[in-house]
Amino acid sequence: MTRAKDYQPRPEDKFSFGLWTVGNRGRDPFGDFVRPVMAPNDIVAMLAEVGAWGVNLHDNDLVPIDASAAERDSIVRSFKKACEANGLVVPMVTVSLFFHPIFRDGAFTANDPEVRAYAVQKTMRAMDIGAELGAKIFVLWGGREGVETDACRPAEEAVKRLREAINYLCRYSLDRGYGMKFALEAKPNEPRADIYMSTTGSYLGFIPTLDHPEMAGVNPEMAHEHMSGLNFMHAVAQAWEAGKLFHIDLNDQMPGRYDQDLRFGSANLKAAFWLVKFLEDVHYDGPRHFDAHAYRTEDYEGVKDFARGCMRTYLILKDKACLWNHDREIQGILAEISSDGNAPKIGKYSSEGASRLLNHVFDKEKILQKRLPYERLDQLTVDLLLGVR
Numbered sequence: 103m104t105r106a107k108d109y110q111p112r113p114e115d116k117f118s119f120g121l122w123t124v125g126n127r128g129r130d131p132f133g134d135f136v137r138p139v140m141a142p143n144d145i146v147a148m149l150a151e152v153g154a155w156g157v158n159l160h161d162n163d164l165v166p167i168d169a170s171a172a173e174r175d176s177i178v179r180s181f182k183k184a185c186e187a188n189g190l191v192v193p194m195v196t197v198s199l200f201f202h203p204i205f206r207d208g209a210f211t212a213n214d215p216e217v218r219a220y221a222v223q224k225t226m227r228a229m230d231i232g233a234e235l236g237a238k239i240f241v242l243w244g245g246r247e248g249v250e251t252d253a254c255r256p257a258e259e260a261v262k263r264l265r266e267a268i269n270y271l272c273r274y275s276l277d278r279g280y281g282m283k284f285a286l287e288a289k290p291n292e293p294r295a296d297i298y299m300s301t302t303g304s305y306l307g308f309i310p311t312l313d314h315p316e317m318a319g320v321n322p323e324m325a326h327e328h329m330s331g332l333n334f335m336h337a338v339a340q341a342w343e344a345g346k347l348f349h350i351d352l353n354d355q356m357p358g359r360y361d362q363d364l365r366f367g368s369a370n371l372k373a374a375f376w377l378v379k380f381l382e383d384v385h386y387d388g389p390r391h392f393d394a395h396a397y398r399t400e401d402y403e404g405v406k407d408f409a410r411g412c413m414r415t416y417l418i419l420k421d422k423a424c425l426w427n428h429d430r431e432i433q434g435i436l437a438e439i440s441s442d443g444n445a446p447k448i449g450k451y452s453s454e455g456a457s458r459l460l461n462h463v464f465d466k467e468k469i470l471q472k473r474l475p476y477e478r479l480d481q482l483t484v485d486l487l488l489g490v491r
C-alpha cells in the first residue's frame with residue numbers, strides 16, 4: 103500500500119455516488135423537501151467537479167417510471183453523453199422495487215403474482231439501461247421484501263420467490279450477453295418492519311442455492327449492518343474471503359437509530375478505519391460507493407461539502423492505515439502476538455496427525471505467560487487516529 107500524497111480523489115480510488123445520494127432532497131417522514139430537484143446530467147457535472155470517478159443510478163432516478171420507449175431512449179442517450187463529457191463511468195445500476203405503491207407488499211416476494219412478474223419485468227428493463235451505460239454490476243436491494251406481520255406469508259416461501267426471481271434475472275443477463283453480476287444488499291428493517299435477508303451473512307448463505315451462484319455476490323452497506331449492531335468490517339471480510347464482495351456501500355450510522363445514511367466516517371470513525379484498512383490491505387479493487395446523503399440543513403454547496411467529505415475521510419483513513427502498517431511498535435506487538443512458539447501444527451487431517459495431537463501435552467501455565475498487550479495496541483491505534491503519533 104502506498105501512502106496518499108494528498109487527500110484529493112483520483113480515478114484509481116474508484117469513488118462513486120448514486121444519483122439518489124447527492125440528489126437527495128432532504129425529505130424525511132416528518133418534513134418536506136429542503137433542496138430543489140437536480141437533473142441527472144447536472145448531478146453528473148457536480149460529481150465530476152468534486153472528483154468522483156463513477157455515478158450509479160436506479161432506473162427511475164433517470165427514466166420516469168411511465169416514460170415511453172422513445173423518451174427512455176433519448177434520456178439514456180443524453181445521460182450517456184453527459185457522463186462521457188464529464189469523464190464519469192457508470193459502474194453500477196440498480197432498480198427501484200420500493201418506491202411505487204405497487205410494491206407495498208414487496209416485489210419479488212409479493213403475494214400477488216402479477217406484482218412479482220412486474221418486478222421482474224422492471225428489473226430486466228433496468229438491466230437494459232445498465233447495459234447501455236456500460237454497468238457490469240447490478241445491485242438488488244429488496245427494501246420492500248419483508249413484513250409488518252408474519253401472518254401474510256410463510257417466510258420460507260419468500261426465500262423461494264426471491265430465488266426464482268434472481269435465477270430468472272441471471273439467465274436474462276446470460277441470454278443478452280450483458281456480462282452483469284448481481285450484488286445483493288441486505289438491511290434489517292426500514293421501510294418494512296422486518297426485511298427478509300436482514301444481514302450480509304443471510305445473503306452469503308442464500309447465494310450458493312442459486313442456479314448461477316458465480317453470478318451473485320453481495321453489496322454490504324455499513325449503515326445496514328450497524329443498524330443491527332453488527333461489526334461491518336467482519337461482514338465485509340467474510341464476503342471478501344468467499345470471493346463475494348462485488349460492491350460496497352459506504353456511509354455511517356449510529357446503532358439502534360432510524361436509517362441515517364450519514365457521511366462516511368462521520369459517526370464511527372474507528373469502525374471506518376478498520377474497514378478502510380481491510381479494503382486496502384486486501385487490495386479490493388471494486389467501486390467504493392458512498393450511499394449516503396447530506397444533512398437536511400445543507401444547500402447545493404453543502405452537498406458538495408458532503409461528497410468531498412466522504413472521499414477525503416476515506417483517503418485520510420487510507421493514509422492512517424499505511425502508517426499503522428509501517429509503525430514499528432505496532433508491528434512489533436503484532437509479531438509478538440502471532441509468534442508460533444512450539445505449537446503443534448494442526449494442518450490438514452490425517453490419522454497420524456490426529457494421534458500426535460491427542461498425545462501432545464500442553465503446558466497451560468507457560469501458554470498463559472504469553473503477553474497479549476491489546477490495550478497498548480489499541481491505544482497506539484487511537485493515538486495514530488487522533489494524530490499524535
Ligand code: GLT
Pocket residue numbers: 122160196197198241242243287323351393
Ligand atoms: C436506498 C437504500 C440503499 C440502497 C439503494 C439501492 S436505494 O437509498 O437506502 O441502501 O443501496 O437500491
Ligand code: MN
Pocket residue numbers: 243287323351393
Ligand atoms: Mn445501500
Ligand code: MN
Pocket residue numbers: 323325326361363393
Ligand atoms: Mn441505506
